Amino acid sequence: MALDAxxxxxxxxxxxxxxQGDRTAAQVLTARLAPFVFTQAxxxxxxxxxxxxVTQDSLLRLWHAAPDWQPxxxxxxxWLYRVTSNLCIDKLRRRKRHSGEExxxxxxxxxxxxxxLQDRARAQALRAALGDLPDRQxxxxxxxxxxxxxxPDIAQIMQISVEAVESLMSRGKRSLAHALAPQKKALGLxxxx
Amino acid sequence: xDKDFSPPPLNDQDLxxxxxxxxxxxxxxxxxxxxxLQVQAVAALPDTAAPKLPRxxxxxxxxxxxxxxxxxxxxxxxxxxxxxxxxxxxSPPDAVLDITSAYFQTESLSELSGIGFEAEFNWEDS
Numbered sequence: 663m664a665l666d667a668x669x670x671x672x673x674x675x676x677x678x679x680x681x682q683g684d685r686t687a688a689q690v691l692t693a694r695l696a697p698f699v700f701t702q703a704x705x706x707x708x709x710x711x712x713x714x715x716v717t718q719d720s721l722l723r724l725w726h727a728a729p730d731w732q733p734x735x736x737x738x739x740x741w742l743y744r745v746t747s748n749l750c751i752d753k754l755r756r757r758k759r760h761s762g763e764e765x766x767x768x769x770x771x772x773x774x775x776x777x778x779l780q781d782r783a784r785a786q787a788l789r790a791a792l793g794d795l796p797d798r799q800x801x802x803x804x805x806x807x808x809x810x811x812x813x814p815d816i817a818q819i820m821q822i823s824v825e826a827v828e829s830l831m832s833r834g835k836r837s838l839a840h841a842l843a844p845q846k847k848a849l850g851l852x853x854x855x
Numbered sequence: 856x857d858k859d860f861s862p863p864p865l866n867d868q869d870l871x872x873x874x875x876x877x878x879x880x881x882x883x884x885x886x887x888x889x890x891x892l893q894v895q896a897v898a899a900l901p902d903t904a905a906p907k908l909p910r911x912x913x914x915x916x917x918x919x920x921x922x923x924x925x926x927x928x929x930x931x932x933x934x935x936x937x938x939x940x941x942x943x944x945x946s947p948p949d950a951v952l953d954i955t956s957a958y959f960q961t962e963s964l965s966e967l968s969g970i971g972f973e974a975e976f977n978w979e980d981s
Contacts, residue, residue: 681901688896696892697884704881714888721892725899778880785880788873807874839864842873846862851869 673738674731681728688725696721698739699746705808706750706800708789716749736818743805743819751797784849791841799834802827 668676668690676694679687699720703713723745724738735741792800798820805816806827813831817824846852865873 680896683900683902685897685900688900689893692893692896693889696889700884701881705877710882714885717884717888718892718895721896722899725896729901781876781880784873784876788877807870808878835867835870836864838870838873839866840861842869843862843864846865846869849873851865851872 674733677724677728677731677738678733680725681731692721695724695738695742699742702743702746702804702809703750705789706747706804707753708786708793712753716746716753719749720746740815740819743809743811743815744821747801747805747819751801754793754797754800780850787842787845787849788838791838794841795834795837799830799837802830803834803838806831 668679668684668686671679671687671690673691673694676687676691680691696717700713700717703716703720704710707713707716720742724742727741792803795803801820802816805811805819806813811819813824813827816827820827822830842849
Protein backbone atom coordinates (compact mmCIF):
# COMPACT_ATOMS: atom_id res chain seq x y z
CA MET A 663 0.00 0.00 0.00
CA ALA A 664 1.15 3.56 -0.71
CA LEU A 665 2.91 5.41 2.06
CA ASP A 666 0.69 8.51 1.88
CA ALA A 667 -2.49 6.50 2.07
CA UNK A 668 -1.17 4.56 5.07
CA UNK A 669 -0.39 7.75 6.98
CA UNK A 670 -4.11 8.54 7.21
CA UNK A 671 -5.19 5.18 8.58
CA UNK A 672 -6.06 4.57 12.22
CA UNK A 673 -3.63 2.51 14.28
CA UNK A 674 -5.98 -0.44 14.36
CA UNK A 675 -6.37 -0.42 10.58
CA UNK A 676 -2.63 -0.34 10.13
CA UNK A 677 -2.27 -3.17 12.58
CA UNK A 678 -4.75 -5.24 10.57
CA UNK A 679 -2.70 -4.52 7.45
CA UNK A 680 0.45 -5.47 9.35
CA UNK A 681 -1.17 -8.81 10.16
CA GLN A 682 -1.73 -9.30 6.42
CA GLY A 683 1.98 -8.80 5.74
CA ASP A 684 1.91 -5.14 4.63
CA ARG A 685 5.46 -3.72 4.84
CA THR A 686 4.34 -0.12 4.53
CA ALA A 687 1.93 -0.55 7.43
CA ALA A 688 4.80 -1.97 9.50
CA GLN A 689 6.98 1.06 8.78
CA VAL A 690 4.27 3.67 9.27
CA LEU A 691 3.04 2.10 12.48
CA THR A 692 6.57 1.92 13.86
CA ALA A 693 7.28 5.55 12.99
CA ARG A 694 4.03 6.56 14.68
CA LEU A 695 4.19 4.43 17.82
CA ALA A 696 7.89 4.17 18.64
CA PRO A 697 8.31 7.82 19.75
CA PHE A 698 5.18 7.53 21.83
CA VAL A 699 6.40 4.36 23.58
CA PHE A 700 9.93 5.71 24.00
CA THR A 701 8.69 8.93 25.61
CA GLN A 702 6.57 7.07 28.10
CA ALA A 703 9.37 4.65 28.92
CA UNK A 704 11.90 7.43 29.34
CA UNK A 705 9.60 9.34 31.66
CA UNK A 706 9.20 6.31 33.84
CA UNK A 707 12.79 5.13 33.72
CA UNK A 708 14.81 8.31 33.18
CA UNK A 709 17.35 6.36 31.16
CA UNK A 710 17.66 6.40 27.39
CA UNK A 711 19.18 2.95 26.95
CA UNK A 712 16.59 1.29 29.16
CA UNK A 713 13.80 3.25 27.47
CA UNK A 714 15.03 1.99 24.08
CA UNK A 715 15.03 -1.58 25.38
CA VAL A 716 11.47 -1.19 26.55
CA THR A 717 10.43 0.44 23.26
CA GLN A 718 11.85 -2.44 21.29
CA ASP A 719 10.25 -5.02 23.55
CA SER A 720 6.84 -3.31 23.56
CA LEU A 721 6.71 -3.10 19.79
CA LEU A 722 7.80 -6.70 19.34
CA ARG A 723 4.95 -7.72 21.62
CA LEU A 724 2.57 -5.66 19.53
CA TRP A 725 3.76 -7.33 16.32
CA HIS A 726 3.24 -10.74 17.88
CA ALA A 727 -0.23 -9.75 19.04
CA ALA A 728 -1.22 -8.32 15.64
CA PRO A 729 -2.56 -11.49 13.97
CA ASP A 730 -4.96 -12.12 16.85
CA TRP A 731 -5.91 -8.47 17.41
CA GLN A 732 -9.63 -7.91 17.88
CA PRO A 733 -10.59 -4.44 16.56
CA UNK A 734 -13.02 -3.79 19.40
CA UNK A 735 -10.86 -4.99 22.27
CA UNK A 736 -8.83 -1.84 23.10
CA UNK A 737 -7.12 1.09 21.50
CA UNK A 738 -3.67 0.20 20.29
CA UNK A 739 -2.19 3.06 22.30
CA UNK A 740 -4.00 1.96 25.48
CA TRP A 741 -2.68 -1.55 25.00
CA LEU A 742 0.82 -0.16 24.45
CA TYR A 743 0.61 2.07 27.52
CA ARG A 744 -0.20 -0.99 29.59
CA VAL A 745 2.56 -3.15 28.12
CA THR A 746 5.12 -0.34 28.35
CA SER A 747 4.16 0.50 31.94
CA ASN A 748 4.50 -3.11 32.98
CA LEU A 749 7.87 -3.49 31.26
CA CYS A 750 9.07 -0.30 32.95
CA ILE A 751 7.94 -1.55 36.35
CA ASP A 752 9.89 -4.77 35.71
CA LYS A 753 12.97 -2.69 34.94
CA LEU A 754 12.48 -0.52 38.03
CA ARG A 755 12.18 -3.57 40.26
CA ARG A 756 15.29 -5.09 38.77
CA ARG A 757 17.09 -1.80 39.21
CA LYS A 758 16.11 -1.61 42.88
CA ARG A 759 17.65 -5.00 43.42
CA HIS A 760 20.95 -3.64 42.13
CA SER A 761 22.75 -0.40 42.84
CA GLY A 762 21.48 3.17 43.00
CA GLU A 763 19.95 4.89 40.04
CA GLU A 764 22.08 7.03 37.78
CA UNK A 765 20.49 9.91 36.00
CA UNK A 766 21.04 10.00 32.26
CA UNK A 767 23.27 12.35 30.40
CA UNK A 768 21.64 14.01 27.44
CA UNK A 769 23.14 16.13 24.70
CA UNK A 770 22.56 19.82 25.17
CA UNK A 771 22.57 21.40 21.76
CA UNK A 772 19.42 23.50 21.81
CA UNK A 773 19.03 27.24 22.19
CA UNK A 774 17.58 28.81 25.31
CA UNK A 775 20.24 27.13 27.38
CA UNK A 776 19.19 28.65 30.68
CA UNK A 777 15.68 27.37 30.36
CA UNK A 778 16.97 24.01 29.22
CA LEU A 779 19.25 23.73 32.21
CA GLN A 780 16.43 24.61 34.53
CA ASP A 781 14.17 22.05 32.86
CA ARG A 782 16.95 19.49 33.16
CA ALA A 783 17.46 20.17 36.86
CA ARG A 784 13.75 20.08 37.58
CA ALA A 785 13.16 16.97 35.49
CA GLN A 786 16.02 15.16 37.20
CA ALA A 787 14.77 16.15 40.64
CA LEU A 788 11.28 15.04 39.72
CA ARG A 789 12.49 11.74 38.29
CA ALA A 790 14.51 11.08 41.42
CA ALA A 791 11.50 11.80 43.62
CA LEU A 792 9.26 9.70 41.40
CA GLY A 793 11.80 6.92 41.67
CA ASP A 794 11.25 6.78 45.41
CA LEU A 795 7.50 6.31 45.05
CA PRO A 796 5.95 2.86 45.07
CA ASP A 797 5.79 1.55 41.50
CA ARG A 798 2.02 1.82 41.10
CA GLN A 799 1.98 5.40 42.40
CA UNK A 800 4.77 6.29 40.04
CA UNK A 801 2.96 4.65 37.13
CA UNK A 802 -0.23 6.61 37.84
CA UNK A 803 1.63 9.90 38.27
CA UNK A 804 3.55 9.52 35.02
CA UNK A 805 0.46 8.58 33.04
CA UNK A 806 -1.54 11.48 34.46
CA UNK A 807 0.94 14.32 34.77
CA UNK A 808 3.50 13.52 32.09
CA UNK A 809 1.50 11.61 29.49
CA UNK A 810 -1.63 13.69 30.13
CA UNK A 811 -4.07 10.78 30.21
CA UNK A 812 -7.45 10.94 31.87
CA UNK A 813 -8.21 9.02 35.03
CA PRO A 814 -10.57 6.57 33.27
CA ASP A 815 -7.87 5.85 30.68
CA ILE A 816 -5.32 5.28 33.44
CA ALA A 817 -7.78 3.01 35.23
CA GLN A 818 -8.14 0.96 32.06
CA ILE A 819 -4.39 0.77 31.52
CA MET A 820 -3.65 -0.17 35.13
CA GLN A 821 -6.73 -2.41 35.31
CA ILE A 822 -8.00 -0.80 38.50
CA SER A 823 -10.95 1.42 39.38
CA VAL A 824 -10.98 5.18 38.81
CA GLU A 825 -11.22 5.64 42.58
CA ALA A 826 -8.07 3.58 43.03
CA VAL A 827 -6.31 5.76 40.45
CA GLU A 828 -7.37 8.90 42.30
CA SER A 829 -6.13 7.43 45.56
CA LEU A 830 -2.76 6.50 44.04
CA MET A 831 -2.34 9.99 42.60
CA SER A 832 -3.37 11.75 45.76
CA ARG A 833 -0.78 9.83 47.78
CA GLY A 834 1.82 10.20 45.05
CA LYS A 835 1.34 13.92 44.81
CA ARG A 836 1.55 14.37 48.56
CA SER A 837 4.78 12.35 48.69
CA LEU A 838 6.32 14.36 45.86
CA ALA A 839 5.32 17.67 47.45
CA HIS A 840 7.12 16.73 50.66
CA ALA A 841 10.11 15.06 49.03
CA LEU A 842 10.86 18.00 46.74
CA ALA A 843 10.16 20.76 49.26
CA PRO A 844 13.80 21.12 50.37
CA GLN A 845 14.83 21.77 46.74
CA LYS A 846 12.20 24.39 46.08
CA LYS A 847 14.61 27.30 45.95
CA ALA A 848 17.31 25.42 44.09
CA LEU A 849 14.84 24.46 41.40
CA GLY A 850 13.81 28.06 40.92
CA LEU A 851 10.24 27.43 41.91
CA UNK A 852 9.95 30.56 44.03
CA UNK A 853 10.61 32.66 40.94
CA UNK A 854 7.64 31.09 39.18
CA UNK A 855 5.37 31.93 41.98
CA UNK B 856 11.88 22.94 72.87
CA ASP B 857 12.13 21.15 69.50
CA LYS B 858 11.08 22.95 66.41
CA ASP B 859 10.07 21.32 63.14
CA PHE B 860 12.38 22.83 60.50
CA SER B 861 11.04 20.78 57.61
CA PRO B 862 10.04 23.09 54.77
CA PRO B 863 6.40 23.34 53.76
CA PRO B 864 5.41 20.96 50.97
CA LEU B 865 5.27 22.20 47.40
CA ASN B 866 1.93 23.48 46.24
CA ASP B 867 0.10 22.28 43.12
CA GLN B 868 1.51 25.12 41.05
CA ASP B 869 5.09 24.11 41.92
CA LEU B 870 4.40 20.50 41.07
CA UNK B 871 2.81 21.49 37.76
CA UNK B 872 5.93 23.52 36.92
CA UNK B 873 8.09 20.45 37.63
CA UNK B 874 5.93 18.22 35.48
CA UNK B 875 6.01 20.77 32.65
CA UNK B 876 9.81 20.84 32.83
CA UNK B 877 9.96 17.04 32.77
CA UNK B 878 7.70 16.97 29.71
CA UNK B 879 10.00 19.36 27.88
CA UNK B 880 13.11 17.52 28.99
CA UNK B 881 12.22 14.23 27.32
CA UNK B 882 14.79 13.32 24.67
CA UNK B 883 13.76 12.57 21.12
CA UNK B 884 13.98 9.17 19.59
CA UNK B 885 17.28 8.49 17.84
CA UNK B 886 16.57 8.25 14.06
CA UNK B 887 18.98 5.32 13.71
CA UNK B 888 17.16 3.49 16.46
CA UNK B 889 13.86 4.17 14.69
CA UNK B 890 15.27 2.72 11.48
CA UNK B 891 16.33 -0.42 13.37
CA LEU B 892 12.84 -0.71 14.82
CA GLN B 893 11.34 -0.45 11.35
CA VAL B 894 13.61 -3.20 10.07
CA GLN B 895 12.55 -5.36 13.00
CA ALA B 896 8.89 -4.60 12.31
CA VAL B 897 9.22 -5.70 8.69
CA ALA B 898 11.06 -8.83 9.81
CA ALA B 899 8.23 -9.57 12.23
CA LEU B 900 5.56 -9.42 9.51
CA PRO B 901 3.48 -12.57 9.41
CA ASP B 902 4.47 -14.70 6.43
CA THR B 903 1.18 -14.52 4.56
CA ALA B 904 2.67 -14.31 1.07
CA ALA B 905 4.24 -17.75 1.04
CA PRO B 906 1.70 -20.58 0.72
CA LYS B 907 1.57 -22.66 3.81
CA LEU B 908 2.55 -26.29 3.37
CA PRO B 909 -0.27 -28.61 4.34
CA ARG B 910 0.42 -30.83 7.27
CA UNK B 911 1.05 -34.34 6.07
CA UNK B 912 -0.66 -37.24 7.75
CA UNK B 913 0.32 -40.86 7.28
CA UNK B 914 -1.49 -40.92 3.96
CA UNK B 915 0.27 -37.74 2.86
CA UNK B 916 3.69 -39.11 3.70
CA UNK B 917 2.86 -42.33 1.84
CA UNK B 918 1.73 -40.29 -1.18
CA UNK B 919 5.03 -38.46 -1.24
CA UNK B 920 7.00 -41.70 -1.08
CA UNK B 921 4.91 -43.27 -3.84
CA UNK B 922 5.32 -40.17 -5.98
CA UNK B 923 9.08 -40.65 -5.84
CA UNK B 924 8.64 -44.02 -7.54
CA UNK B 925 6.34 -42.95 -10.34
CA UNK B 926 2.99 -42.26 -8.72
CA UNK B 927 0.11 -44.51 -7.79
CA UNK B 928 0.23 -46.76 -10.95
CA UNK B 929 3.81 -47.66 -10.11
CA UNK B 930 2.87 -47.98 -6.46
CA UNK B 931 0.10 -50.42 -7.36
CA UNK B 932 2.53 -52.51 -9.39
CA UNK B 933 4.99 -52.51 -6.52
CA UNK B 934 2.28 -53.58 -4.11
CA UNK B 935 1.20 -56.38 -6.46
CA UNK B 936 4.77 -57.60 -6.81
CA UNK B 937 5.13 -57.56 -3.03
CA UNK B 938 1.91 -59.56 -2.63
CA UNK B 939 3.02 -62.14 -5.19
CA UNK B 940 6.30 -62.46 -3.33
CA UNK B 941 4.47 -63.17 -0.12
CA UNK B 942 2.29 -65.83 -1.81
CA UNK B 943 5.33 -67.50 -3.30
CA UNK B 944 7.03 -67.46 0.06
CA UNK B 945 4.08 -68.96 1.92
CA SER B 946 2.97 -71.46 -0.70
CA PRO B 947 5.72 -71.91 -3.28
CA PRO B 948 4.93 -73.62 -6.62
CA ASP B 949 6.74 -76.90 -7.37
CA ALA B 950 9.12 -75.31 -9.84
CA VAL B 951 10.29 -72.89 -7.20
CA LEU B 952 10.62 -75.70 -4.68
CA ASP B 953 12.85 -77.67 -7.07
CA ILE B 954 15.16 -74.76 -7.63
CA THR B 955 15.48 -73.86 -3.95
CA SER B 956 16.00 -77.41 -2.79
CA ALA B 957 18.57 -77.94 -5.52
CA TYR B 958 20.30 -74.77 -4.47
CA PHE B 959 20.45 -75.48 -0.78
CA GLN B 960 21.54 -79.09 -1.26
CA THR B 961 24.54 -78.22 -3.40
CA GLU B 962 27.86 -76.96 -2.08
CA SER B 963 28.74 -74.49 -4.73
CA LEU B 964 27.21 -72.29 -7.36
CA SER B 965 29.22 -73.97 -10.06
CA GLU B 966 27.57 -77.30 -9.34
CA LEU B 967 24.13 -75.74 -9.46
CA SER B 968 24.76 -74.05 -12.75
CA GLY B 969 26.65 -76.97 -14.23
CA ILE B 970 29.77 -74.95 -14.92
CA GLY B 971 32.96 -76.11 -13.27
CA PHE B 972 35.66 -73.84 -11.93
CA GLU B 973 38.02 -75.37 -14.39
CA ALA B 974 36.01 -73.92 -17.27
CA GLU B 975 36.13 -70.47 -15.77
CA PHE B 976 39.65 -70.44 -14.50
CA ASN B 977 41.52 -72.66 -16.86
CA TRP B 978 44.86 -72.10 -15.18
CA GLU B 979 46.66 -74.94 -16.82
CA ASP B 980 45.75 -73.98 -20.39
CA SER B 981 46.88 -70.41 -20.07
